[in-house]
Amino acid sequence: MIDPRADVHPSAEIDSSVTIGPFSVIGANVKIGADTWVGPHVVINGPTEIGRENRIFQFSSIGEEPQDTSYRGEPTRLIIGDRNVIRESVTLHRGTEKGLGETVIGHDNLIMAYVHIAHDCTIGNGIIFSNATSLAGHVEIQDHATLGGFTLVHQFCRVGTYAFTSMGAALNRDLPPYCLASGNYARLIGINKVGLKRNGFSNDAIQALHRVFIQGMRGRAGRESHLDAMFEETEVPEVRNLIGFVRGSRRGILRGGRPH
Structure with a gap:
């Protein structure tokens, strides 16, 4: 299953069911799980752990x-889960010692061509990264988010679950769960209905999220007091998740309103 023209380091742990194409290079301290397919001309350096069926x-x-x-050459790691599709010319980097020490990518993600995921990022499950999306270091992307083509995410930003960015969006603050963002710099433009x-x-649930967006997210004045009151009044889990994300933001939330 390993093409004879591939270069695989003797210390690499490769499951017997893995396929590795011609001219790929697998370095030391790399572990690849069962039924993973590695095409031609791929370079994988370690320490890196790759799960099953990627x-x-x-x-x-x-x-x-x-x-x-x-x-400075510290032995930081990249950890990739199961069933991810990593398309042409993607770059995924290990962590740094001053950060998490590892970059973590979950399961069932579609990472399209030319995507860059930098050091110390934490990537959830079921996420779509459209072509040429770029994440700076220390970014968190939560489950089932969709990032449009050429989306840029500033370091230390977070993107919430089921959030969506339009083509060319540039995020310099956090994008809350279930919300849409567009523009450069991006602004919140609604719920991802x-x-x-x-x-x-x-x-x-969708209508409740829409009410929160209209009443508590679009403007900046009084945002915290509005959201605090809504959090105490609602039992809708999606609303509590959205408000909890906003209240826990360290970098700040994208401004509301349609982009200029």
């Missing part, structure tokens, strides 16, 4: 040193 396409660079001037309906959210 598909990694040509010219991807996986587990390379972080692009951080503080990095289409995405929520497609994923089986009830109409009641």
Whole structure:
């Protein structure tokens, strides 16, 4: 299952069911789980752990040193879960010692061509990264978010679950769960109603989220007091999740209103 033209380091732990294409290079301290397919011309350096049933396409660079001037060769890690699709020319970097020490990517993610995920990022499950999306270091992307093509995310920002960005959005603050963002710099423009309906959210939950957005998210004045009152009054779990995300933001929340 390993093409004879591939270069696999003797210390790499490769499951017997793994396929590795021609001219791929697998470095030391790399572990690849069962039924993973690695195409041609892929470079994987360690320490890197890759789970089961992943598909990694040509010219991807996986587990390379972080692009951080503080990095001095420490043995930081990249951890990738199961059933991810990693398309052409994707770059996924290990963590840094001053950060988490590892970059973590969950399960069932679609990472399209030319995506960059930098050091110390934490990526959840079921996320779509459209072409050429770029994440700076220390970014958190929660489950089932969708990032449009050429989305840029500033370091230390968070993107909440089921959030959505339009093409070319540039996020310099946190994007709350279930919300839409667009523009450069991005602004909040509403609730991700289409995405929520497609994923089986009830109409009641969607309407409750919409009310929170209209009453507590669009403006800046009085935002905290409005949201605190809504959190105490509601029993809708999605609303409590959204408000809890906003209350826990360290970098600040994207401003509301349509982008200029």
